[in-house]
Amino acid sequence: MKITDITPETKNLYFCCLEDWSEDMKEAGDGKQKWYDAMKEKGLKVKFALDNNDVIGGMIQYLPIEHSMYEGEKLYVVLCIWVHGHRQGRGDYRKRGMGTALLEAAEEDVKQLGANGLVTWGLIIPVFMRASWFKKHGYKVVDKSSLMRLLWKPFNDKAVPPKFIKPVKKPGKGDGKVNITMFRNGWCQSMNITCERVRRAAQEFSGKIDLQEYETIDRQIVKEWGITDAVYVDGKEIPVGPPISYGKIRKKIAKKVSKVKI
Ligand SMILES: CC(C)(COP(=O)(O)OP(=O)(O)OC[C@H]1O[C@@H](n2cnc3c(N)ncnc32)[C@H](O)[C@@H]1OP(=O)(O)O)[C@@H](O)C(=O)NCCC(=O)NCCS
Known part of the structure; x- marks a missing residue:
């Protein structure tokens, strides 16, 4: 070897x-x-x-x-x-x-x-x-x-x-829309796969989603939030380890979208 x-x-x-x-x-x-x-x-x-x-x-x-x-x-x-x-x-x-x-x-x-x-x-x-x-x-x-x-x-x-790095603040709930906030550094493919699927699923509900994406390769963003790799749907963190399936992500978002009062 x-x-x-x-x-x-x-x-x-x-x-x-x-x-x-x-x-x-x-x-x-x-x-x-x-x-x-x-x-x-x-x-x-x-x-x-x-x-x-x-x-x-x-x-x-x-x-x-x-x-x-x-x-x-x-x-x-x-x-x-x-x-x-x-x-x-x-x-x-x-x-x-x-x-x-x-x-x-x-x-x-x-x-x-x-x-x-x-x-x-x-x-x-x-x-x-x-x-x-x-x-x-x-x-x-x-x-x-x-x-x-x-x-x-x-x-x-x-x-x-x-x-x-300690957490500083968390994304909140959306106002009239579902808020999806992604923090991605880029080093981990598992996280990259999940983020790409979240983005794709969010597009299916366009007009009903407020999608925020933060690239945490920028240390200023990490300082501001205290977060490097995470996905939040209406303020709740989605547990990510191995990539989450597209179907699971879509279902989570669909559930939140169905509860939004416009
Ligand atoms: C942790 C990890 C790196 C260890 O790699 P590995 O090549 O299996 O490690 P080693 O072979 O050096 O050691 C593992 C064991 O094999 C044994 N071993 C080493 N050489 C050996 C050989 N030639 N024959 C038999 N056994 C051997 C070691 O004694 C060791 O025993 P232990 O389990 O009691 O510690 C590997 O299991 C791994 O990749 N795990 C997943 C990590 C992961 O998820 N990474 C991505 C995170 S984002």
Whole structure:
């Protein structure tokens, strides 16, 4: 197995999170490419893990904390580590040491870049990025928010603990229309798919929806709201993890629209 950097030839595989077989990915729009183009100028790094036949099985993306959704300085953040675990496409590459090798390569890289530590996030439930997996690799919890934990591995005494950005305000209910407010950073394809579906569903009820879209790649917006990736329908946050199906989103909006008094 070996670890390599992203190249122009492997960029598209990164944009679809190694899921070149996925129909969902076709609905993600171009938000990730745009985010990548902006962030690579600001220090975003992407690495792949390849098996002995040079097939890519895993990836990691990390960037300076100033350009992430967390607060801190002179630290890098792992936005996502992902070892392909589906049967489709390239198949299941978990439990072969790729995750460990990717994390270690990122740590080594950011040390060389002069960072004081590496930060990541994890959930306390066994889905997505798990806090427990990072703890096994020496990461300590430094902040908490609901089921999410912010973890870090400081490299020296100068490292200052990072923090979650705290919510400042929430979108409200619409007036004579259903208010849909989307906050999207662009880094996560799951969020991008959901946002594209919300936008499409909102168009079906045109005239009855007030759609607000915020691109949280702009730190001023994050400062104002304290929100980076979320969708609100009439002030209520839609839970997003894996992309929500178009049918589910449409149903939620239709229900709200039916209650609007004009
Ligand atoms: C967490 C994750 C990165 C780990 O990747 P991985 O490649 O399976 O990790 P490793 O192989 O290094 O370690 C996993 C386990 O395999 C074991 N292992 C490592 N090499 C092995 C080998 N050659 N043979 C058998 N087992 C091995 C390790 O001991 C480890 O055991 P543990 O479960 O007791 O810790 C991966 O499971 C993943 O991608 N999860 C989903 C994360 C996600 O949702 N990301 C997107 C968020 S937006």
